[in-house]
Amino acid sequence: MNAAERNQLGRRTLLRATAVVSAAGTVAVTSGTTPGHAATAKSGGHRYDQDSPRFSLAVLPDTQYLFDADSSDPEPLRATFRYLVSQREDANIAFMTHLGDVTEHGSRDEIALAASTFGTIHGKVPYSVLAGNHDIDSSTDDQRGDSAYLDAFGPRRFSAMPTFGGASSDGYNSYHVLTAGGREWLVLALDWRLSASGLSWAQKVLDAHPTLPAILTTHDLVWADDEGSAQLSDNGRRLWDGLIRGNDQIFLALGGHYWPPGRTVLTNDEGNDVHVHITNYQDRYYGGAGMIRLYAFDLVRNVIDVETFSPWFLSRDPEKRTPLEAETIELTGPTDRFSLGIDFERRFSGFAPVVPRKPRPASEVMPRGTxxxxxxxxxxxxxxxxxxxxxxxxxxxxxxxxxxxxxxxxxxxxxxxxxxxxxxxxxxxxxxxxxxxxxxxxxxxxxxxxxxxxxxxxxxxxxxxxxxxxxxxxxxxxxxxxxxxxxxxxxxxxxxxxxxxxxxxxxxxxxxxxxxxxxxxxxxxxxxxxxxxxxxxxxxxxxxxxxxxxxxxxxxxxxxxxxxxxxxxxxxxxxxxxxxxxxxxxxxxxxxxxxxxxxxxxxxxxxxxxxxxxxxxxxxxxxx
Structure with a gap:
């Protein structure tokens, strides 16, 4: 998003969803048996422990200035992807989600270069991508039809991922189910502008997975003031009223598009907190330099620790970093480095209550030597x-x-x-x-x-x-x-x-x-x-x-x-x-x-x- 655009701000089913690829190459949610979604314990040679109560979600916002016609430089993003692959075991990275505006103009050349760059991570860490307004015709919603973006980042790209659950029939909205912390989580990757059918599709996905805590990702959700206090954009209000507030499963919603970064906590119809964040660093040095956020979940401490940094600058020799590289390597302000206290069991109890363990007879708890x-x-x-x-x-x-x-x-x-x-x-x-x-x-x-x-x-x-x-x-x-x-x-x-x-x-x-x-x-x-x-x-x-x-x-x-x-x-x-x-x-x-x-x-x-x-x-x- 550019500065001018920034100023223009003004259920339940018993059957689970499966992905069916149509002749046109799109994927629709249909009734049937869900294929296995659990991420493999070992992927691409880098181990991931899906049972550990500590795991990370990587969030990658607008990369558009790295894919800008003949000004493109994919190396920062390649460094980010190399970092995620190399650190998958140590940080226990479950998944990465891109928040849209992959490219500046959405041209076939820009999209092709971006798609090639994503090959660095493909098959090694599962991920989702969604369209931002710079990736497609921004005057359209998810019913826009074919595009260079859809050809490169449509359902076919994700179909072999163990986390991929399916996509809307238009191909612009998708969902993943990942196993982390010993349970399943739902990630919704929603288009820049959802149509009525897109909203209906997203609701069906939630209805088909009624016990899964959900993370909603989209491009345009909230904007923030200079102090980092976020509020819903017009499109964000539509998503809030039409999808988020009525589905208690959604506890975290992430968007890009605007800057500066910010966050807020909203209360849904069940009286529970929904953490809503904007993440975007394209206004920073080198278009954000492939900067990522790691959301480190700790189900034991009931906390999500968030940190923001550029792996590209991190990989440089400290003595050879330029002043701007050193300044941008890590962001530590209150909107970039913070912790969210969430009692996960209580927060999820309305849709996924923990079944109390039954009393055990004395005979079962008297080992030899009692x-x-x-x-x-x-x-x-x-x-x-x-x-x-x-x-x-x-x-x-x-x-x-x-x-x-x-x-x-x-x-x-x-x-x-x-x-x-x-x-x-x-x-x-x-x-x-x-x-x-x-x-x-x-x-x-x-x-x-x-x-x-x-x-x-x-x-x-x-x-x-x-x-x-x-x-x-x-x-x-x-x-x-x-x-x-x-x-x-x-x-x-x-x-x-x-x-x-x-x-x-x-x-x-x-x-x-x-x-x-x-x-x-x-x-x-x-x-x-x-x-x-x-x-x-x-x-x-x-x-x-x-x-x-x-x-x-x-x-x-x-x-x-x-x-x-x-x-x-x-x-x-x-x-x-x-x-x-x-x-x-x-x-x-x-x-x-x-x-x-x-x-x-x-x-x-x-x-x-x-x-x-x-x-x-x-x-x-x-x-x-």
Whole structure:
């Protein structure tokens, strides 16, 4: 787009779509069985991990000044494509989408040169291309008929791509389905101007893929002011009203055409955010120099990190870059480098809800060597009726392993019945869909414990061949009051009585899992064999969110995992066994001087003790 043009701004089906090539070479959406869309794990010799929760979408805006009659220079774009191919594995690049205005005049010579340049990436990274106003007769919509652009960038070009889903009968609109982050995503590549039939086609594609999150790409969508605040253009308003706002699947919409770059967040008819961006750098040095954006999706952190740079300038020797090359190599302003926080599960729940994992019977989560397993649903205690409310003092939580390590409830000090209640809250991967809510605290000391009997075999188990202790906890949000050094689980007794001399105090127990004032996890153990107290420390635990904890000892060393990840501060010193004293095992508190002060504050779910080291794949969170 030139400066003068810039100033002129004024469902669901059970059958999926398949691509059918007509005699004219166009592709229409028809009913039938969808061909495989998933991107191959290895393409062109560069690996792409479609199951990783971290992947990238490359976005390439207007390249028109690189394909401008006898002023053309395709080398910047070739460098961009070489970069995407070479970095596909490291950046886990799932796909690249061009936003239109491939060329300046849409002439056959310009289009042919551009098509040849795209050969650098073809067959190595899947991609989409759409027509901008400079690629075709800008006075027409997608019913314009044949063009040099359609001959080069029509459906035939994409038909062999594993991601290609189909195109409209006119050939100017297409869609791809890519597999990334362990799920499928829909990319719509829509013409510069959609006709009524083009809008209808796009809706049919969305209806045929009702559970796929969708990214809409087109040429003319929004324009931005000099501060980067974007608003819909006239054509963008038509797309918003006619397609985007009524389809909750569309969470990201990208356009080029105008400059400067900008972004905004709009609210669709379901009350959800739609991130709308304009990306265009043709006004920058060397027509943008093939500049790309990488949208780096992180489904674990619930964020999309965006960066903008020119691979052509990046490939130059830094000492030989000209001043303008050095200035343009990377753009770091707020419209070019930013992060989008998106709770993907919640955002997609309206059209692709996550099916809750069903409870698993105890028999499925008791591997060889299980010494004790407690859960707080009806299978774990006959007193659990399903209703929330206080846990009675007569309650017995059965050891489902059958080893006789049943737990009995005690309220500490003068604690009221509400100090310990039943709860249906649980970690999404917890075997039982139930937990206990503890309301322990200080000033005055209060709490509740679940304790084995005086004769339970777990009281004297030494674990010299190793152990795995697992539990699920959730800290309240807001985290109110003083709960420093509260205990999650422990064995009663003094380490001094076990003959240990190296610890902080002979009055602390021989094994305990606690939460520090900073909400760090502390696992301290006095081994059966060594006179030592190796202690593991985690990062600050989150509030308002369930956390899985696993303490794994292989008979030589202890490693603590939080949510399946090894924490940093695991001591390297030897640790063999636990110096138990024949005294009860406890959930909900830790003793000092053989007395309980405060109790735990928060929720505790399934808890399991196994007499050997387990691998993370064997934890209670396992989906195998």
């Amino acid at each position: 010494l004790a397993y407690w859960r707080f649903d009806a299978s774990g205690t006959a007193s659990r009726t399903g209703a929330d409310g206080p846990v009675g003092t007569e309650t017995v939580v059965r050891d489902l392993s059958g080893h006789g390590n049943d737990l009995r409830v005690t309220r500490l000090h003068d604690s009221k019945p509400e100090i310990l209640t039943w709860s249906g809250d649980h970690h999404r991967d917890q075997p039982a869909h139930a937990s206990l809510r503890f309301d322990g605290g200080k000033a005055p000391d209060r709490g509740a414990t679940l304790t084995t009997s005086a004769t339970a075999p777990l009281n004297s188990e030494k674990f010299t061949s190793g152990y795995t202790i697992e539990t699920f906890i959730k800290l309240p949000e807001p985290f109110e009051g003083d709960h420093a050094w509260m205990g999650i689980l422990s064995w009663e007794g003094r380490n001094g009585d076990a003959g240990k001399t190296t610890g902080w105090s002979p009055d602390e127990p021989t094994c305990s899992l606690n939460v520090t004032p900073e909400r760090f996890l502390q696992f301290v153990v006095y081994p059966q064999v060594q006179d030592a107290d190796p202690t593991s420390w985690s990062h600050a635990l989150p509030v308002g969110r369930w956390t899985h904890i696993a303490v794994v000892n292989d008979g030589h060393h202890t490693v603590v995992y939080v949510d399946g990840s090894k924490i940093a501060r695991n001591p390297g010193q030897p640790s063999t066994g636990i110096a138990t004293l024949g005294k009860p095992f406890v959930i909900g508190a830790t003793q000092f001087q053989e007395k309980f002060g405060q109790g735990f504050y928060g929720w505790i779910g399934d808890t399991r003790i196994v007499k050997r080291a387990l691998a993370p794949k064997d934890f209670m969170t396992s989906t195998a």
